[in-house]
Amino acid sequence: MELLIIPLICGIAALIVTIFIAKSVVKKDAGNEKMREIAGYIEEGAMAFLKKEYKYLAIFIVIVALIIGVFLSIQTAVAFVIGALFSIIAGYIGMRTAVKANVRTAQAAKTGVKEALSVAFSGGTVMGLCVVGLGLFGLGTLTIVFDLHTEYITGFGLGASSIALFARVGGGIYTKAADVGADLVGKVEAGIPEDDPRNPAVIADNVGDNVGDVAGMGADLFESYVGSMISAITLGSVLTAVAGRDAAIFPMILASIGIIASLIGIFIVKSNKGDNPQKALNAGTTISGILVIIFGAVACYVMFDSLKLFIPVVAGLVVGMIIGKVTEVYTSSEYKSVQLIASESETGPGTNIIAGLAVGMKSTVIPILLIAVGIFVAYYGVGGNSDAMIGLYGISLAAVGMLSTTAMTVAVDAYGPIADNAGGIAEMSHLDEEVREITDKLDSVGNTTAAIGKGFAIGSAALTALALFAAYAQAVNLTTIDLLNPVTLIGVLIGGMLPFLFGALTMASVGKAASQMVQEVRRQFREDKGILAGTVKPDYSKCVEISTEAALHEMILPGILAIAAPLTVGILLGGEALAGLIAGGVVTGVLMAIMMANAGGAWDNAKKYIEGGAHGGKGSYAHKAGVVGDTVGDPFKDTSGPSMNILIKLMTIVSLVFAPVILEYGGILLNIFK
Numbered sequence: 001m002e003l004l005i006i007p008l009i010c011g012i013a014a015l016i017v018t019i020f021i022a023k024s025v026v027k028k029d030a031g032n033e034k035m036r037e038i039a040g041y042i043e044e045g046a047m048a049f050l051k052k053e054y055k056y057l058a059i060f061i062v063i064v065a066l067i068i069g070v071f072l073s074i075q076t077a078v079a080f081v082i083g084a085l086f087s088i089i090a091g092y093i094g095m096r097t098a099v100k101a102n103v104r105t106a107q108a109a110k111t112g113v114k115e116a117l118s119v120a121f122s123g124g125t126v127m128g129l130c131v132v133g134l135g136l137f138g139l140g141t142l143t144i145v146f147d148l149h150t151e152y153i154t155g156f157g158l159g160a161s162s163i164a165l166f167a168r169v170g171g172g173i174y175t176k177a178a179d180v181g182a183d184l185v186g187k188v189e190a191g192i193p194e195d196d197p198r199n200p201a202v203i204a205d206n207v208g209d210n211v212g213d214v215a216g217m218g219a220d221l222f223e224s225y226v227g228s229m230i231s232a233i234t235l236g237s238v239l240t241a242v243a244g245r246d247a248a249i250f251p252m253i254l255a256s257i258g259i260i261a262s263l264i265g266i267f268i269v270k271s272n273k274g275d276n277p278q279k280a281l282n283a284g285t286t287i288s289g290i291l292v293i294i295f296g297a298v299a300c301y302v303m304f305d306s307l308k309l310f311i312p313v314v315a316g317l318v319v320g321m322i323i324g325k326v327t328e329v330y331t332s333s334e335y336k337s338v339q340l341i342a343s344e345s346e347t348g349p350g351t352n353i354i355a356g357l358a359v360g361m362k363s364t365v366i367p368i369l370l371i372a373v374g375i376f377v378a379y380y381g382v383g384g385n386s387d388a389m390i391g392l393y394g395i396s397l398a399a400v401g402m403l404s405t406t407a408m409t410v411a412v413d414a415y416g417p418i419a420d421n422a423g424g425i426a427e428m429s430h431l432d433e434e435v436r437e438i439t440d441k442l443d444s445v446g447n448t449t450a451a452i453g454k455g456f457a458i459g460s461a462a463l464t465a466l467a468l469f470a471a472y473a474q475a476v477n478l479t480t481i482d483l484l485n486p487v488t489l490i491g492v493l494i495g496g497m498l499p500f501l502f503g504a505l506t507m508a509s510v511g512k513a514a515s516q517m518v519q520e521v522r523r524q525f526r527e528d529k530g531i532l533a534g535t536v537k538p539d540y541s542k543c544v545e546i547s548t549e550a551a552l553h554e555m556i557l558p559g560i561l562a563i564a565a566p567l568t569v570g571i572l573l574g575g576e577a578l579a580g581l582i583a584g585g586v587v588t589g590v591l592m593a594i595m596m597a598n599a600g601g602a603w604d605n606a607k608k609y610i611e612g613g614a615h616g617g618k619g620s621y622a623h624k625a626g627v628v629g630d631t632v633g634d635p636f637k638d639t640s641g642p643s644m645n646i647l648i649k650l651m652t653i654v655s656l657v658f659a660p661v662i663l664e665y666g667g668i669l670l671n672i673f674k
Helices: 002-026 033-071 074-108 113-145 150-191 202-238 247-268 275-304 308-332 334-346 349-362 365-381 390-403 408-429 433-475 486-527 542-556 556-575 575-613 621-657 657-666 669-673
Strands: none
Touching: 002 113, 002 247, 033 074, 033 150, 033 202, 033 408, 033 542, 033 556, 074 113, 074 150, 074 202, 074 408, 074 433, 113 150, 113 202, 113 275, 113 408, 113 433, 150 202, 150 486, 150 542, 150 556, 150 575, 150 621, 202 247, 202 390, 202 408, 202 433, 202 542, 202 556, 202 621, 247 275, 247 308, 247 390, 247 408, 275 308, 275 365, 275 408, 275 433, 308 334, 308 365, 308 390, 308 575, 334 349, 334 575, 334 621, 349 575, 349 621, 365 390, 365 433, 365 575, 390 433, 408 433, 433 575, 433 621, 433 657, 486 542, 486 556, 486 575, 486 621, 542 556, 556 575, 556 621, 556 657, 556 669, 575 621, 575 657, 621 657
């Protein structure tokens, strides 16, 4: 148990570094009075949304904790509450820093690219270190307090997953409702630039970047990070007769090494001397991964006197990095896929959308094959051919390996919306064109890094869900799943349907909220001609209110669906039908997540590629088609797509946590017809 002190120390160290970086960000120059005024609107809107969202979530946390306490145990309920609170705290601190960093990034851009990159990346780093610091500290503490009793620890993962889903869905609906409304009326109808202060939805759009792409994304990867370790700890605890208690502790040692490696990678990015932000971010990410491989191998050999268990860790890391690169190929304007969408835009929105859908569908092939290779290597590399449980433990280690550098991944991802906000503030404050060019350069890189981050999260979700699935099967004593059993097949079909229903609900929510936003922006333009003339300030608060209310109202049904569906199927049809549901949900959920995230990223960068001067540039027919395509891609990549990976993990961990209930009460409908 002495080894469990290491995760605690590393988690605390990450949180201490977080405090220093956050303080350094706040000390930076916040610019002139106009910049501070606009940044104040964004901060006020973002924090108001979070406070309202957390009121809803507080009710949810209390109700679920009571249910867990009654049907399972008080210990599991306590772990659930801690997991939920830690996820909320990580999102709050990360977004609080992001809304401070945006205006300071704009001010730093007056000096140059590397100065602006340093501030934006520091803001993202706070989110990254909060995620891993709180995740590892929380898990380390619970494993010591509960003496590695995994039936209690799984509650921590359920708390993290529940909050992640609401944060991703709510934040995604908020940001895309504002973004779509601002683009369709501002860019397409009124012909004004992006982030023009005359657009009533512009503040809501910038607020959305924070609540969706910082707080929502942070909660997403907090849940992935915690879930991967819980699955590995659960399966490792079963192997104590073979490998001792170290098998359950090893995942947290890997995560500790990942924190140290990420801190070094963060330092490398922050000490960057050049003017190429993409190169600096790639260098930090690559070096973090290499360090995990080196030091992780040493730790594995010291703990087990063998490197066999390190094979899946390397497989997970390598697969994650390659998936990131493949995602870049499909979503970056430097490659043919995005350029093809831009070219097709010359003939209108229809051909733009067709090309984007084709790119998204095609982009699923290589990531799925890579995930399959990762699973194969992880399972058989540790001896799964002779012992299935060791093989499944290997798959869980692959997920931990892929997520070991989460601090770096989240820092790079969260940097993007900060840079995007900085560009908006520069535009609304009428700063020099050179400043906007620098923020646009950072934002363009941020779009690519965000797409890579989503690909990384989806790949890790597939491995984590599979590992959690194995833990669930072990908990309900399932050794095989019979697809010739009609009840199991019913579960598979229902599970395969759920991501489509979930995607439909979230897409419809964005469409409904965006429609209200479009009508509001049109109303303001119609009723006060001084807004477009630039003599009257728009009513920004009304648009912020529309996004806030829509997000909070529309996030409830998808969230309940993800929790209620597996419990309903398990109780009515039994544990094997629920296993079928998980399997069906994982397959279609991963495919839809990849397709939506990559198609959306490609549409976004195709629009930006045209704005850079290709195919007639800004204001051209191709540009208007690109904007329309991007409005479809926005909810794809920032609402429905990223939420899929949380959906499949949440359904799996709900099944794992409530496995004792399924064992005792499951199959009610079957018992009636016996």
